[in-house]
Amino acid sequence: MKNELTRVQIDVLERIRPSRGERERLHAVTQQVIAAAQSALASRNLRATVEVIGSAARDTWISADQDGNQDIDIFIGFDTSTSREDLERYGLEIGKEIGIEGYTIGFAEHPYVKARCGGFAIDVVPHYRIKNTHQILSAVDRTPFHQQFVAEHLDARHDEVRLLKQFLKGAGIYGAELRTKGFSGYLCELLVIKFGPFVNVLESIQDWKVGTCISLTSAHARNSFASPLVVIDPVDTNRNVAAAVSLDSFSIFLDSARSFLESPCIECFFPQPIPPLDVSAFRAIVKKRKTTVFGVKFDLPDLVDDIAYPQLERAHKGMLIALQRHGFSTLRGDIYYDQGEAVLLFEMLVSQLPAVKRHEGPPVDSKQHANKFKKKYVNNPVVLSGPYIGDGRYVVELRRKYLTLPEYVEAEFKNVRSSKAILSAMEKEFQILKDEELLYSDSMRLFLARYFDKTLSNCD
Amino acid sequence: MKNELTRVQIDVLERIRPSRGERERLHAVTQQVIAAAQSALASRNLRATVEVIGSAARDTWISADQDGNQDIDIFIGFDTSTSREDLERYGLEIGKEIGIEGYTIGFAEHPYVKARCGGFAIDVVPHYRIKNTHQILSAVDRTPFHQQFVAEHLDARHDEVRLLKQFLKGAGIYGAELRTKGFSGYLCELLVIKFGPFVNVLESIQDWKVGTCISLTSAHARNSFASPLVVIDPVDTNRNVAAAVSLDSFSIFLDSARSFLESPCIECFFPQPIPPLDVSAFRAIVKKRKTTVFGVKFDLPDLVDDIAYPQLERAHKGMLIALQRHGFSTLRGDIYYDQGEAVLLFEMLVSQLPAVKRHEGPPVDSKQHANKFKKKYVNNPVVLSGPYIGDGRYVVELRRKYLTLPEYVEAEFKNVRSSKAILSAMEKEFQILKDEELLYSDSMRLFLARYFDKTLSNCD
Numbered sequence: 001m002k003n004e005l006t007r008v009q010i011d012v013l014e015r016i017r018p019s020r021g022e023r024e025r026l027h028a029v030t031q032q033v034i035a036a037a038q039s040a041l042a043s044r045n046l047r048a049t050v051e052v053i054g055s056a057a058r059d060t061w062i063s064a065d066q067d068g069n070q071d072i073d074i075f076i077g078f079d080t081s082t083s084r085e086d087l088e089r090y091g092l093e094i095g096k097e098i099g100i101e102g103y104t105i106g107f108a109e110h111p112y113v114k115a116r117c118g119g120f121a122i123d124v125v126p127h128y129r130i131k132n133t134h135q136i137l138s139a140v141d142r143t144p145f146h147q148q149f150v151a152e153h154l155d156a157r158h159d160e161v162r163l164l165k166q167f168l169k170g171a172g173i174y175g176a177e178l179r180t181k182g183f184s185g186y187l188c189e190l191l192v193i194k195f196g197p198f199v200n201v202l203e204s205i206q207d208w209k210v211g212t213c214i215s216l217t218s219a220h221a222r223n224s225f226a227s228p229l230v231v232i233d234p235v236d237t238n239r240n241v242a243a244a245v246s247l248d249s250f251s252i253f254l255d256s257a258r259s260f261l262e263s264p265c266i267e268c269f270f271p272q273p274i275p276p277l278d279v280s281a282f283r284a285i286v287k288k289r290k291t292t293v294f295g296v297k298f299d300l301p302d303l304v305d306d307i308a309y310p311q312l313e314r315a316h317k318g319m320l321i322a323l324q325r326h327g328f329s330t331l332r333g334d335i336y337y338d339q340g341e342a343v344l345l346f347e348m349l350v351s352q353l354p355a356v357k358r359h360e361g362p363p364v365d366s367k368q369h370a371n372k373f374k375k376k377y378v379n380n381p382v383v384l385s386g387p388y389i390g391d392g393r394y395v396v397e398l399r400r401k402y403l404t405l406p407e408y409v410e411a412e413f414k415n416v417r418s419s420k421a422i423l424s425a426m427e428k429e430f431q432i433l434k435d436e437e438l439l440y441s442d443s444m445r446l447f448l449a450r451y452f453d454k455t456l457s458n459c460d
Numbered sequence: 461m462k463n464e465l466t467r468v469q470i471d472v473l474e475r476i477r478p479s480r481g482e483r484e485r486l487h488a489v490t491q492q493v494i495a496a497a498q499s500a501l502a503s504r505n506l507r508a509t510v511e512v513i514g515s516a517a518r519d520t521w522i523s524a525d526q527d528g529n530q531d532i533d534i535f536i537g538f539d540t541s542t543s544r545e546d547l548e549r550y551g552l553e554i555g556k557e558i559g560i561e562g563y564t565i566g567f568a569e570h571p572y573v574k575a576r577c578g579g580f581a582i583d584v585v586p587h588y589r590i591k592n593t594h595q596i597l598s599a600v601d602r603t604p605f606h607q608q609f610v611a612e613h614l615d616a617r618h619d620e621v622r623l624l625k626q627f628l629k630g631a632g633i634y635g636a637e638l639r640t641k642g643f644s645g646y647l648c649e650l651l652v653i654k655f656g657p658f659v660n661v662l663e664s665i666q667d668w669k670v671g672t673c674i675s676l677t678s679a680h681a682r683n684s685f686a687s688p689l690v691v692i693d694p695v696d697t698n699r700n701v702a703a704a705v706s707l708d709s710f711s712i713f714l715d716s717a718r719s720f721l722e723s724p725c726i727e728c729f730f731p732q733p734i735p736p737l738d739v740s741a742f743r744a745i746v747k748k749r750k751t752t753v754f755g756v757k758f759d760l761p762d763l764v765d766d767i768a769y770p771q772l773e774r775a776h777k778g779m780l781i782a783l784q785r786h787g788f789s790t791l792r793g794d795i796y797y798d799q800g801e802a803v804l805l806f807e808m809l810v811s812q813l814p815a816v817k818r819h820e821g822p823p824v825d826s827k828q829h830a831n832k833f834k835k836k837y838v839n840n841p842v843v844l845s846g847p848y849i850g851d852g853r854y855v856v857e858l859r860r861k862y863l864t865l866p867e868y869v870e871a872e873f874k875n876v877r878s879s880k881a882i883l884s885a886m887e888k889e890f891q892i893l894k895d896e897e898l899l900y901s902d903s904m905r906l907f908l909a910r911y912f913d914k915t916l917s918n919c920d
Contacts, residue, residue: 052701207827210823210825210852229817247851247852248849248852251823252849254825254827254830255824255830255834258827288815288844289815289816290812291814331814331818349816353750353809354749354751355749355751355808356750356751363711364711364712364715365670367666372716374715385912386914389708389715390708391707391708392670392707397791401752453845455848457906
């Protein structure tokens with residue numbers, strides 16, 4: 001077992017550790033970008049620091065063979081006396097000059113330039129140079145402190161961070177973005193600093209309970225964060241580095257760690273790719289499950305993932321609750337979002353409801369309510385049976401208004417808890433696709449394959 | 461309204477008050493039966509009293525035109541020194557002699573003779589003559605005291621009792637037997653003694669709450685009976701005369717009283733008969749409701765209603781709970797029982813369940829349970845999806861074993877809470893009938909008509 005554990009890690013590292021050529025290429029581009037930034041500053045007579053920040057600089061990034069080219073983050077540090085307008089304006093100007101192969105404008109807390117240079121994507125991030133994290137003016141001001149902490153404490157464990165990152169990728173929980181709600185690169189680095197080599201991290205975390213609180217410094221670990229996992233930021237004790245980690249990502253981490261320690265295998269890092277679902281495979285699955293799958297499809301143009309996902313989640317949950325309240329029972333569902341195309345997926349246990357539903361009224365011995373209820377329902381065409389008495393209460397059996405999900409959604413989508421953007425997108429146009437109609441693109445065929453295959457990375 | 465109220469009562473009384481000819485016929489037979497009983501006693505040298513007891517003697521019975529011939533109860537009162545064996549033996553012997561047109565043996569607390577004489581059914585009831593109700597040896601010993609109390613307190617309100625009885629018949633809640641769980645004749649008499657004329661009874665009871673407790677004497681009304689209605693027996697304060705009244709019968713009484721007082725009509729006493737359901741009417745109803753009706757049919761030979769109904773109710777309820785637990789949802793159901801032929805009816809909201817069901821496991825951070833759950837379900841052919849993680853717990857989607865009610869009942873009826881008699885009847889043979897197959901007899905067609913029509917007597 002011990003040998004197997006070692007062998008798997010060596011195999012994985014061979015695939016994820018950047019090659020000498022890759023390092024040299026990154027180094028060359030980094031130097032070129034720093035020079036371009038410095039020259040742009042000099043030509044404007046601006047005094048600012050230029051630093052490369054992030055896994056590229058910290059030597060914890062994963063080879064481009066597995067990951068595509070690494071992003072490079074260039075931080076331009078201005079004096080705190082600089083106005084915010086100037087800071088943003090200079091950031092954009094310098095970014096555009098760096099982007100000799102082109103650029104796009106991204107939006108986070110503020111607009112910023114994503115420049116292309118030497119085949120790499122360069123995020124150009126203007127920030128304030130501050131003395132300590134109490135003076136933070138913008139979230140990015142904290143990042144250089146992270147860099148410094150990792151540099152001072154990681155020692156030679158860069159490969160251990162790489163293993164942990166790839167392991168989390170394999171489990172689908174790497175990344176703090178709202179689509180994944182997983183573990184950020186910085187959090188991986190802190191876990192290695194705290195618990196030691198990759199395998200020690202897994203051994204330490206496998207017994208965690210929901211609500212676990214970790215501190216790397218003498219700062220008291222107080223879990224006033226109400227997150228499933230709290231990792232106190234060593235450079236800012238008011239911040240939980242694991243704030244993005246959802247209960248499910250937390251749980252998947254525990255489960256994957258236990259599975260891997262029990263039977264280490266390379267598939268935990270590189271799961272077998274699932275083939276997209278074709279029509280005949282889809283039919284075979286539905287025949288087995290005897291469920292009905294509906295997708296509510298609409299366009300959400302121009303929303304970045306971190307904005308779109310929480311809204312889609314709220315809309316999906318709102319719809320689930322509304323469907324439940326109207327008597328529909330759903331096995332589960334999912335959210336598809338790709339470049340502005342959204343599908344809310346619902347797998348229904350019953351494709352068509354009966355036309356009748358039971359509605360309970362007041363107890364008969366509560367005379368005033370009883371009279372009101374009877375007035376309302378006697379000789380009412382919506383009543384199929386009743387009023388009659390059951391367990392001392394009035395009961396009527398009413399005609400159900402909507403028997404299928406499409407009937408309900410088409411008539412009532414405006415009354416379902418959602419977001420403004422989604423509501424206005426749906427008001428423009430939406431489609432309801434059923435079963436095989438959902439296999440309309442390669443991307444959806446893959447999405448549905450994953451939906452039905454839904455199983456933990458299982459190394460047996 | 462007042463006039464309408466009076467007119468309706470007059471119309472009803474015309475139909476339910478026995479005619480002079482009917483009274484004379486009953487009187488003649490009664491005298492004949494008493495004479496026969498006395499002669500049978502004399503020929504055996506037995507000293508015992510002979511009394512006619514019940515509504516026939518109390519002049520509160522309903523005309524044979526509405527009710528068929530009235531039963532006559534002849535009570536033969538023996539001294540308390542008589543042994544129980546002798547009491548029973550003499551009762552049977554005398555009963556057989558009275559039954560000059562034949563007899564059958566009935567079973568209550570003890571075997572007794574139902575004799576036929578002059579076109580009437582005569583129950584011959586041997587009992588002990590006791591001084592007061594503290595000395596009761598058998599439930600029937602109390603009955604002569606009831607007779608005496610009613611004779612002393614009813615005054616001239618015999619017709620008011622008739623109206624109340626017919627009103628309760630119209631509402632389907634007359635009779636204390638376990639099929640009806642309603643109001644006995646003696647209880648009707650007590651309500652009239654307590655509250656006065658029929659309309660006063662309705663006015664008094666319409667505001668009753670569940671748990672109402674009534675006493676006609678100075679005896680304290682204590683509701684330690686846990687019945688929806690308690691009426692302390694004036695001849696035996698330990699007894700609740702309304703013990704048989706179910707919550708639903710109680711509620712129907714309140715509801716009917718309010719309806720009638722609001723708009724008095726003869727249909728409250730004599731509801732329109734419902735025509736039996738034919739196939740085309742059945743199809744129209746099911747098309748409207750989109751439900752599926754199943755009946756589990758078996759024979760329960762030789763069980764009297766009061767034995768059969770509680771067992772059938774328990775079996776029906778047990779089956780409902782078991783179906784629910786297995787994911788079937790039922791709108792409602794009913795029990796059919798007629799001369800040993802039993803049908804447990806279930807109206808299903810969904811005729812066939814999906815083949816997949818969600819099964820939730822332990823929280824992931826509970827390592828020991830987690831390992832056990834994963835061991836059980838990983839690579840288990842019963843799993844269609846999973847294990848995966850939802851809200852921090854393991855979840856699997858399992859293949860459902862039974863998709864329809866017949867599949868479930870045929871395989872699992874032995875594991876459903878029922879009674880010994882029903883279980884052994886079903887082990888012998890049972891059938892599951894679906895939808896139109898249930899219309900196999902006139903009696904079932906009527907039963908199903910009532911099942912779907914289920915609506916309170918509504919006088920509008």
